[in-house]
Amino acid sequence: MYYPSLLRVLSVVDSTGLEKVEEFSKLDFNILIAQWGEKLINFGIKVLIALIVFYVGKLVANIFAKAVVKMMKKRDVDPAVVSFLHSLMNISILVILILISVSILGVQSVSFAALLASAGVAIGMGLSGQLQNLAGGIIILLSKPFRIGDHIQAGTVEGTVDAVKIFHTVVRTFSNQLVYVPNGKLTSNEVVNFECEEYLRNSWTIGIEYDEDFEKVKAVLMELLEEDNRILKDPKPYIVLSELADSSVNVMVRAYCKPGDLWPVYWDFNKRVYEEFNKRGIDFPFPQLTVHNS
Structure with missing residues (x-):
């Protein structure tokens, strides 16, 4: 008793399949390949432009950052502030150049922001320690427990302060090793400064x-x-x-x-x-x- 309805279904499927085959047979593959090739060339040009903008922008930004650092040194700005701002400028410029390059490739800034927002929880958890180090760097600049060139001891690390970066402080040990100490650790633990007193x-x-x-x-x-x-x-x-x-x-x-x-x-x-x-x-x-x- 179900055979007539089944036959109607099969006839509909057969007719739809035949229409698909007829549409596929009417396609002009030469035109299709030419369109794909044109899109591929356009995308390749965008990639090339994005790379040129990124590397040229990075070169110009480095020149600008060096000029700013040189100007601050001439005005006798605290070396710790100079190294911190230099590190901050480098990271900020890198983020801006990435956003510009992505927009050149055709990714809308709104879509990119939505993508970042969707991954915000994971990124926030991953960067929680770095945010603490960033806050620690700011605290070091404001409270000035040590300066560039001071002999300090932080836990098991002892040496001379070489630079204060955005996320860490570089300490050169007496065996000439560079130790990168997180700023958060320096502001939350004891630091001995051997240079702050006269004797x-x-x-x-x-x-x-x-x-x-x-x-x-x-x-x-x-x-x-x-x-x-x-x-x-x-x-x-x-x-x-x-x-x-x-x-x-x-x-x-x-x-x-x-x-x-x-x-x-x-x-x-x-x-x-x-x-x-x-x-x-x-x-x-x-x-x-x-x-x-x-």
């Missing part, structure tokens, strides 16, 4: 044997301190007997110097103490254990 204190603990004359040792150490012109006379250095340890009498020496002389003074004094004590017959202690027979 710093060096401290040594020197062990001598129990049978040595403390006043003689003190006079020798004071003589070594006075011979070093890098050690400040004010505040005055001082020497005290700090501890009666198990195998030694520990003498503590404290002296002040300028921040740039901190480590050279420390290492030189160690060497001079070792040489002078050996020359004057002052013995250094070594761990020892006395055993008594009961």
Whole structure:
């Protein structure tokens, strides 16, 4: 009883298929290929123009950015501000050039904005840390906990501040390694600046044997301190007997110097103490254990 309706459906399908075949047979493939070729050439020209605009724009922008940096340096702008603004200009120019290139390719700015908005949640989650670093860079510029060239210690990183960028601060370690520390980390953790004060204190603990004359040792150490012109006379250095340890009498020496002389003074004094004590017959202690027979 369903056969007549099924036949009507098949007849409709057969007639539609025949119409499709007839329409396809009427197509002129030469015209179609010519149209596709023309569209492909037009798109290729747009790609070429977009690339030229991007690279020429980047070249001009770099020249402009260098001119701005040079002008700021002539006006004695804080080097940290100069490096931060230079980094900010580079990123802003790159974003603008990408938008211009995309619009040349025919992508509408509204469509592009809608695409960014649709991916906004994922992008926001991915950039949340970078936004914190950007805010940290601004805080560093405003509060100025350190400047370019300062000797700082941030966690396990110690060295000289080389640049303050938009997302990170470049620290050059004393082994000449560049460490990129996120700005957010610098503003949320402790940072030691060794350059913010006029002078710093060096401290040594020197062990001598129990049978040595403390006043003689003190006079020798004071003589070594006075011979070093890098050690400040004010505040005055001082020497005290700090501890009666198990195998030694520990003498503590404290002296002040300028921040740039901190480590050279420390290492030189160690060497001079070792040489002078050996020359004057002052013995250094070594761990020892006395055993008594009961």
